[in-house]
Amino acid sequence: MSVAIDWHPEDPATLADPYGVFALMRDQDPCHWSPRLKSWVLTRYDDVKRVCLDKGQLSSDRLRPFFASLPGPEAERIADIVRYLSLWMVFKDPPEHTRLRRLVGKVFHAKSMQAMRPQVEDIAQWLLGRIGDRDDFDFITEFAGPLPCLVIMALLGVPRESLAQVKRMSDDMALFIGSSRTSPEKYDTAQAATHEMAEFFRELIEQRRAQPRDDLLSELVHLEDDGDRLSEDELIATCILLLFAGHETTTNHIANGMLALMRFPGEMARLRADPGLANAAVEELLRYDGPSGAQVRIVAEEHQLHGKTLAVGQRVFIMLNAANRDPRAYPDPDRLDLDRDGVPQLSFGYGLHICLGFPLARTEGQVAFPALLKHFSHLEPTTDAPPWINSLVFRGMSSLPVRVRRA
Secondary structure, eight states: OOOOOOOOTTOHHHHHOOHHHHHHHHHHOSEEEETTTTEEEEOSHHHHHHHHHOSSSEESOOHHHHHHHSOHHHHHHTHHHHHHHTTOGGGOOTTHHHHHHHHHHTTSSHHHHHTTHHHHHHHHHHHHHHHTTOSEEEHIIIIITHHHHHHHHHHHTOOGGGHHHHHHHHHHHHHHHSOSSOOHHHHHHHHHHHHHHHHHHHHHHHHHHHSOOSSHHHHHHTOOBTTBOOOHHHHHHHHHHHHHHHHHHHHHHHHHHHHHHHHSHHHHHHHHHOGGGHHHHHHHHHHHSOSBOEEEEEEOSOEEETTEEEOTTOEEEEEHHHHHTOTTTSSSTTSOOTTOOSSOOOTTOOGGGSOTTHHHHHHHHHHHHHHHHHHEEEEEESOSOOOBOSOSSBOOBSOOEEEEEEO
């Protein structure tokens, strides 16, 4: 029998700290039906991991049914969103997902991402230099936001001077991707941004066709595998995905991680004293308050879970951060512990749909946190209540004002 859990995911207090209600769901209603979302909500580690590994009962192809349900004029209103997001591999099942991931994985792989470390280090130092001697600044605007955006731009060969335009387009697209419940005005803004970004990459693709450079975009443009290659729309869609997904979540990773370190000063001091802890620290910071709130699936085959019947066509939200705080998987999960060992965190997903760019996101965290702690002898938030983004898909803040002292 379902327990009456009154979950208001858009409530500011819940956005700031969703972990209390997640604990209630995990313990009393691990397969929770949310009337507000009209969806199932899973919060236990084993259940979330099982969905990530599923190959038949659930589908990632959730946008095409949504687009197909829109009346003609409404679909036309977001024509570019429909055109390009329908081609994102994250919204596809095998064999379409397998083909796209195989092709893109030929150039966007762990080795190419790890080779970016020197550029990540250079960009981090450049951003710290721009902050200068100020003793307070917005951590997201000045560091956590531009760092991953500049890294992906460098990887793709997008000029650094395009940062403001790229960041604006991506932020506008997030109005659609980050929330399925938003206003028509926000849809219009996201549509305009998607169209602008598509034209932005179309021009760069034409340049790389004529004059290849030493960048990932040139490799994607000239990629061929047994006669198979990305179509023009697939190229554009993949570039948009890499740029958007490659920095929106990493911004949250770095900002959420820094907030967690500031709230656990003992752990921050340990990392400052021993930068060799960076790899373990990144995994624990991702577990403690990861950058992705949820992934969504559609029920493809009716099945039972915790005594509930999941019917074909219903949506399922798998709450990644709830799973990462499950005491069945981690002892004392609400404590930040940089020495923590155990099962892998699920912030990047798991299995077939694990985030393609997770090696790059890890590298950025491994560079960013030690660089910040070396540069500043003291960091503290100037507010106890930073504003959190109203999203179930993203877990992040819109700003994080900090006060600092130079080392």
